[in-house]
C-alpha cells in the first residue's frame with residue numbers, strides 16, 4: 001500500500017477507537033485526519049516511518065536501517081516538549097501518547113493534536129492578495145511560535161526546520177496563526193521514505209544554513225527566521241524570493257545560497273518600508289545578519305505601520 | 311566621548327588630566343600595573359570625580375598563557391592563573407570556576423561593566439576558539455546567576471592571523487551573536503612589531519566586519535582595546551569605544567607585553583599628526599618645518615602649539631605631553647565620525663586618507679624623506695574599507 005491510499009476507511013479499520021475519522025490534509029510522509037476522542041474533536045496525524053512490510057516497530061528493525069525504538073522515543077520526547085510549550089501559536093498536543101500501528105506494509109506512528117478549524121496559509125495566499133495587517137500578524141505570530149520552541153525548555157532548544165505556508169494555519173475563531181508539524185524526527189526515518197524527492201514543496205523552504213555543508217555550523221532559531229522571511233516575502237508579493245518556474249532543484253539551491261531577492265516594494269509598492277526591511281533582513285544568507293533574538297524581531301514588527309505606505 | 315585610556319605602567323597624572331580635559335571618556339585598567347588595593351582605589355576615585363566615565367577592568371587572564379611571564383602584579387590577584395595549559399581547559403567546572411573568580415573580583419570594584427576572561431584565539435576553527443567561547447559562555451551563565459545588574463562584556467583576544475579565514479569568522483559570529491551579554495571587548499593580538507597603523511587590509515576589513523555585525527546589526531556594545539589609530543576605521547564600522555595607551559604595548563597588543571623585556575633602546579619621540587593619520591618622528595617634523603609645511607601637519611591640540619613657532623627638535627616634548635596630545639588629537643577624530651552612519655563615516659575616513667596622501671606628496675616634493683614604512687597604511691586602510699563595504703553589503 002502507498003501512503004496516499006491511506007484513507008478514512010482504512011484508518012477506521014486499523015484504529016477503531018478513533019473511528020469515524022475524516023481526511024483533512026496530507027504532507028510528505030504524513031496523512032492528517034479529523035476524529036472524535038472523549039467527546040472532543042482532534043486532529044490525528046499519521047506519520048509513515050517505513051513502507052517495508054518486514055519492519056515491525058518493536059525495536060528490532062535495525063537490519064532495515066531503522067532504529068524504531070529511537071524513532072518512537074524521539075517523537076515521544078518531542079511531543080512531550082511540545083506539551084510544555086504553552087503558546088497560542090503552536091498547535092497543542094492531545095491526550096494520547098505516540099502510538100505505533102501497522103497498516104499492511106506501512107509502519108505508522110500516530111498521536112492526537114489540536115484540530116484547528118481554519119485555513120492554512122498556503123491556501124490563504126493563493127486567494128486574494130493578503131492585507132498588510134494580516135501579513136504582520138503572520139510575522140508576529142510565527143515569531144512567537146519560533147520563540148516558544150527555542151525558549152520553552154533551556155536544555156532542549158527546538159528548531160522547527162520545516163516552516164512553510166502549509167504548516168501555518170489561521171484559527172478561524174480568533175484570526176491567530178498557528179504553527180503545525182514541529183520538528184518531527186525526519187532525519188531518523190527510513191532512508192527510502194525521507195528521500196528529498198518524496199517531500200514535494202519542502203525544498204522551496206530550505207535555508208542557506210541547511211544547504212551549507214561546508215561550514216558545519218550549528219543551526220539555531222535564526223534558521224526558522226529565514227524560512228519565515230520566505231513565507232512573508234511570498235505572502236506580501238505573491239512571488240517566491242528564490243524560485244521561478246522551471247527552475248531545477250540545483251538552481252533553486254544555488255539561488256537560496258547566493259541570489260539576492262528583488263526588493264519587496266518593487267513587487268508590492270504599498271508595502272511599508274519597515275516591513276520590507278524586516279523581510280529582507282530575515283532573508284540574509286548569514287544567521288548573524290538576521291535578528292539576535294525573537295524579541296528584537298517582534299520590536300521591529302511593532303514599528304511596522306500596517307496601514308501601508310501611501 | 312568614546313576614546314578610553316588603555317591603562318598600564320606609570321600612569322602618573324595623565325589619566326586624571328585627560329579625563330578632566332574631556333579628551334578621554336574613561337579607562338581600561340590593567341591589573342598587571344597596580345596592586346589590587348590600588349586598582350580599587352583608582353577606580354573609586356575616578357568614579358568620584360567623573361561619575362560618567364567608563365571604568366573597565368581588563369582581568370588579563372590571557373597573560374597566564376605566557377611562560378615564563380613578566381606579569382607584574384598579576385600574581386597578587388586571587389583569580390590569576392599562571393602557566394595556563396591545555397589541561398586547564400578540560401571540564402565545564404574549570405570554566406565555571408574561572409568565570410566566577412574573574413567576575414567575582416570585579417563585582418567588588420567600582421567598574422561600569424564587567425569584563426569576562428579570555429585566552430588568545432589563534433584560529434576561529436580550532437580549540438583556542440572553543441576555549442574562548444566556553445569562557446565567554448561560562449561568564450555569561452555566571453553573571454546571569456548573580457544579582458549584579460551591571461552590563462557584561464565578553465572578551466576576545468584575536469590573533470590577527472585568525473582574521474584571514476572568513477568562513478570560520480562567519481561561523482564564529484553566528485555563535486557569539488546569540489550569546490547572552492551586553493557587549494564585547496575585542497582585542498587584536500598583533501603579529502608584527504612594526505607600525506601600529508600598518509595592517510593587512512583583509513584583516514582590518516574582517517575586524518571592521520566583526521565590529522559592524524556585533525554593534526550595528528546585532529546591537530551589542532563593542533569596545534576595542536589597544537587600538538590607537540586603527541580605532542578610527544573601527545569607530546567608522548560602529549565601535550562603541552576604542553582604547554589607546556601611552557606607550558607602544560598599550561597601543562598595540564602583543565604578548566611581548568607579558569615577556570621579559572630585553573631592555574632595548576628608548577623609542578624615538580613621535581608626534582601624532584592627525585592630518586596624515588600617523589605618528590611621525592620628530593626628526594621628520596624637522597624636515598617638514600624646513601620645507602615650510604608644518605601647518606599642514608599640526609593636529610591642533612592644547613599641547614602642540616609650539617611646533618608651529620619653534621623648530622620641532624627644540625620643542626620640549628615630554629612623554630606625558632606627547633601622550634596627552636595623542637589622546638586629544640585622536641579623540642577629536644573619533645568625535646568627528648562617531649555620530650555618523652557607517653556609510654558616512656567611511657566616506658569621511660576615505661576623505662581623510664585622500665587628504666593625508668595629498669599632504670604627504672606635497673611634503674615629499676618639498677624634499678621631506680619619511681622613514682619607511684611611513685604612510686604605507688593609508689593604501690591598506692583604503693583597501694580595507696573597500697573590502698569591508700563588500701562584506702557588509704554597504705556598496
Ligand SMILES: Nc1ncnc2c1ncn2[C@@H]1O[C@H](COP(=O)(O)OP(=O)(O)O)[C@@H](O)[C@H]1O
Nearest residue numbers: 025026027028032043114115116120166167181
Ligand atoms: N492540527 C491540524 N488541524 C487542522 N488541519 C491540519 C492539522 N494538521 C495538519 N492539517 C492540515 O493538513 C495539511 C498537511 O499537514 P502538514 O502538517 O502541513 O504536513 P507536512 O508538513 O508534511 O506537509 C496542512 O496544510 C493542514 O491543511
